[in-house]
Amino acid sequence: MDFILLHQNHFKMFLPEVFLATSILILTLYATYVVSSHFLGYPIITSGFNKICLLVLSLTLLLVCNNTIPFMLTYNNTFIFDALTTYSKGLIIFFSIVCMAIFEDSLLRQKINNFEYFILLLCAVLGLMLLVSSFDLISLYLAIELQSLCLYVLAAAKKDSTFSTEAGLKYFILGSFSSGLLLFGISVIYGTVGTTNFENLSLLFAGSNEILSNLESSIIIGLVFISAAFFFKIAAAPLHMWSPDVYEGAPVSSTIFFAVIPKIAMFSVFLRLFQNVFSNFHDFFLLATVLFAMFSVTIGSFVALKQKKIKRLLAYSSISHVGYMLLAFSANSIEGTQALFFYLIIYMVTSVVLWSLLLSVNTSTNTERSKTLVDLSYLSTTNPLLAFTGLVAFFSLAGVPPLAGFYAKMTIFLTTISSSLIFASVFAILTSVISSYYYIRIIKNLYFEKRENTTFFIPVTRSCSLVMGSSSFLLIYFFINPTLLMLLAEKMALCLF
Amino acid sequence: MYFFIQQYVPIFFLLIIAIGLSGVILGASYLLGVQKPDTEKVSVYECGFDPYEDARNVFDVRFYLVAILFIIFDLEAMFLFPWSISLGHLTSMGFWTMVDFLVELTIGFVYAWKLGALEWE
Numbered sequence: 001m002d003f004i005l006l007h008q009n010h011f012k013m014f015l016p017e018v019f020l021a022t023s024i025l026i027l028t029l030y031a032t033y034v035v036s037s038h039f040l041g042y043p044i045i046t047s048g049f050n051k052i053c054l055l056v057l058s059l060t061l062l063l064v065c066n067n068t069i070p071f072m073l074t075y076n077n078t079f080i081f082d083a084l085t086t087y088s089k090g091l092i093i094f095f096s097i098v099c100m101a102i103f104e105d106s107l108l109r110q111k112i113n114n115f116e117y118f119i120l121l122l123c124a125v126l127g128l129m130l131l132v133s134s135f136d137l138i139s140l141y142l143a144i145e146l147q148s149l150c151l152y153v154l155a156a157a158k159k160d161s162t163f164s165t166e167a168g169l170k171y172f173i174l175g176s177f178s179s180g181l182l183l184f185g186i187s188v189i190y191g192t193v194g195t196t197n198f199e200n201l202s203l204l205f206a207g208s209n210e211i212l213s214n215l216e217s218s219i220i221i222g223l224v225f226i227s228a229a230f231f232f233k234i235a236a237a238p239l240h241m242w243s244p245d246v247y248e249g250a251p252v253s254s255t256i257f258f259a260v261i262p263k264i265a266m267f268s269v270f271l272r273l274f275q276n277v278f279s280n281f282h283d284f285f286l287l288a289t290v291l292f293a294m295f296s297v298t299i300g301s302f303v304a305l306k307q308k309k310i311k312r313l314l315a316y317s318s319i320s321h322v323g324y325m326l327l328a329f330s331a332n333s334i335e336g337t338q339a340l341f342f343y344l345i346i347y348m349v350t351s352v353v354l355w356s357l358l359l360s361v362n363t364s365t366n367t368e369r370s371k372t373l374v375d376l377s378y379l380s381t382t383n384p385l386l387a388f389t390g391l392v393a394f395f396s397l398a399g400v401p402p403l404a405g406f407y408a409k410m411t412i413f414l415t416t417i418s419s420s421l422i423f424a425s426v427f428a429i430l431t432s433v434i435s436s437y438y439y440i441r442i443i444k445n446l447y448f449e450k451r452e453n454t455t456f457f458i459p460v461t462r463s464c465s466l467v468m469g470s471s472s473f474l475l476i477y478f479f480i481n482p483t484l485l486m487l488l489a490e491k492m493a494l495c496l497f
Numbered sequence: 498m499y500f501f502i503q504q505y506v507p508i509f510f511l512l513i514i515a516i517g518l519s520g521v522i523l524g525a526s527y528l529l530g531v532q533k534p535d536t537e538k539v540s541v542y543e544c545g546f547d548p549y550e551d552a553r554n555v556f557d558v559r560f561y562l563v564a565i566l567f568i569i570f571d572l573e574a575m576f577l578f579p580w581s582i583s584l585g586h587l588t589s590m591g592f593w594t595m596v597d598f599l600v601e602l603t604i605g606f607v608y609a610w611k612l613g614a615l616e617w618e
Binding site: 025029032033035214 | 607608611613
């Protein structure tokens with residue numbers, strides 16, 4: 001029997017990843033020859049290369065959507081394909097396309113002319129796709145390393161800026177430390193039970209037998225390290241310290257990617273690990289997630305009150321949103337996980353609006369430096385539509401009723417209360433009141449602040465305005481009709497139980 | 498707990514023997530060896546740099562580039578040796594996986610070459 005034929009179906013499932021990887025290789029060769037060509041005069045190919053990468057990502061999205069097999073384990077059970085992976089991959093690629101479309105102008109303005117930037121971004125997307133699919137602790141670790149190595153370099157992409165280099169270095173040192181924790185946790189688990197495969201692990205923990213109750217303490221030690229790495233990667237407090245510095249120092253194009261994309265991949269793979277495979281250890285996860293959720297919402301709300309720079313403020317706001325998602329995780333029910341994914345998707349849509357707003361408030365003088373809250377003032381007079389978009393996005397983040405963010409928060413609190421986590425829910429609701437103060441303060445800046453000297457903003461790029469318009473429409477639409485997104489989130493959640 | 502002891506006791510013995518053996522080797526060479534130090538013998542020979550000076554001095558970044566490229570192509574050889582020994586037991590999948598790896602590595606090599614990372618001047 002031919003071995004290749006045996007793997008034919010496996011290969012078919014991997015078609016999007018294989019296509020993306022092959023395109024990355026071809027694009028690298030192509031760009032290397034074009035950039036170093038004396039005949040063409042060593043051209044700068046940022047703009048055109050961005051469009052080629054968008055095309056590649058769109059074709060990959062098409063291949064992901066075209067998948068016909070609903071469930072499959074491939075290559076000795078190291079990778080899984082089901083509804084959760086398909087939808088997560090679709091969302092990851094879709095939002096990567098959006099990010100790449102909006103930051104082209106900012107790249108040109110910041111003079112990041114290396115074509116490697118896009119290659120690394122595509123590699124990060126490939127790593128995230130593999131991460132979502134991984135069904136073995138080893139493939140999980142390798143996929144995390146692939147995407148984080150790319151992200152470290154993206155953070156340091158602006159080579160002549162001290163801030164960017166510092167952000168890259170901080171991200172690299174702390175990120176590799178957390179990867180070390182993850183690897184140590186994996187080795188403890190492997191040393192205890194002798195397998196790294198998710199399926200074998202879940203079969204092992206399915207019953208309650210004598211040997212496992214002896215091993216419980218060492219498995220918990222392994223889980224402590226693995227979950228610490230997970231909380232670090234999603235920047236949950238008190239393991240959040242890297243995220244504000246990295247968000248602020250990295251060039252804004254990289255920050256958009258960090259803020260929007262990796263969380264969904266991390267959540268889908270680690271929810272599979274924690275809720276599906278280690279479902280017997282729910283007591284431990286309940287304690288850990290509730291603790292981290294309460295820390296995150298507190299720190300995200302209180303520390304953000306003092307922030308002047310928009311990137312830092314958004315970093316702290318993302319920490320508090322991670323707290324709400326962890327709260328939904330701790331409910332450990334289908335409804336809770338559904339609420340988590342619903343919240344995550346709404347959060348991604350909202351942050352796309354916010355970051356494109358941040359990319360659009362350029363005047364002729366402030367393009368180089370990091371934007372502060374003052375840069376947003378006077379916007380309602382010079383560009384009322386942009387100010388209204390900002391108002392919709394910030395109200396949705398705060399969870400004000402006629403917008404989708406309200407539903408997202410409400411479903412989370414309803415599920416946690418039905419899981420009897422009354423104290424944590426009430427605590428999170430109270431801190432969300434505090435965090436709405438700084439969202440409303442930004443809206444005050446947008447609408448009621450008067451500026452001494454009149455400034456004019458550089459016209460908003462077409463892709464930015466398209467993304468902002470459609471996303472803020474979605475934020476209103478999902479309030480009127482959240483069924484589509486709820487069904488999507490439920491399909492994703494059902495894969496985990 | 499008995500399971501653990503059974504599994505990990507060899508590692509413990511290995512540690513003990515390793516520590517003991519290294520102590521014996523070091524001590525014996527210290528006690529039995531003829532010691533005649535001179536300037537050339539005790540001076541450092543770490544790639545031409547003094548290892549015990551201030552770390553904050555100018556250092557050519559090209560050394561790092563060469564070191565990084567060296568590690569990459571060194572690792573390639575490390576993967577190739579076990580593969581070539583076990584090639585007889587592998588299926589066609591095992592063969593083509595390594596060919597794929599080598600192709601990707603070559604693309605990296607072409608990239609480094611074309612952008613001038615291998616040139617010193």
